[in-house]
Amino acid sequence: ESTPPLRLAVVCCSNQNRSMEVHRVLSKRGFSVRSFGTGTIVKLPGPVPDKPNVYDFRTTYDQMYHDLLRKDRHLYTQNGVLHMLERNKRIKPRPERFQSCRDEFDLIITCEERVYDQVVEDMHSREQVTCQPVHVINVDIEDNPEEATVGAFLICKLCQCLQRTADMENDIDGVLLEFEAKSGKTFLHTVCFY
Structure with missing residues (x-):
């Protein structure tokens, strides 16, 4: 049987460049994805x-x-x-702020460490209701159009691999290690709960 599609969120500061390019690429590949910013403005x-x-x-x-x-x-x-x-x-019509969204995701991908910290902090401040796990992964992307495109394809490949795993909870660490080796980037990763 096929695994249900991953519910994805991708987050940068202003929901303009990096998260929107990733949103565009993942959407085109048929993923269920939403994008956000964590800034106050x-x-x-x-x-x-x-x-x-x-x-x-x-x-x-x-x-x-x-x-x-x-x-x-x-x-x-x-x-x-x-x-x-x-x-x-x-x-989509307008940028969205991550802290205002109450939908649940399986995977939240952030585009810089500061945004990762803000997402994790926000998740920890919420009251746990369903205890559903969500994986938060940071993939550093420089904030310019070229790097956003490169980063979007890397994140897309990562999501395709995770979508194919039979057991994401157990396989995610192995997949991330493999991607770190291939891309030369280090990915931060933590699990939060809804």
Whole structure:
């Protein structure tokens, strides 16, 4: 019998670049996936590094797109932000905050250590209800479009391997070791409970 599809969540800071590229790739491969950010606000690159464009999580990708188009079409076309927002609005209407979601997942993948810590901290602060385990894995991805694409394919391969295991609880450590050896990356991994 085939194992039920894994319920996946992928999380970065602002639910813009890394988590959305992984969301896109996993969706195309038929996975049941949702994406999130852990930040209190959504940040997008601005005219200079210390002046990001800041939005609320309730702002739609379309609203952000038109705001940046109005501010400086040339700059935000050049740096790829408009292109990224175009992709994002094809996937879902707006960014979502992980801490506001009460759905259960089998696997939560984070894209940087700080986000991993925030997810684990949030899971530990919740009241345990069903005692269902969820594996939280961190795969470090640099926050730029090229690395997001590379990272998305690595995460997709990892999810395909885990989906094929007969017993994820027992096989996950072996699969992660194999992936660490192949990719040269170190993956943080912990189990939390709902």
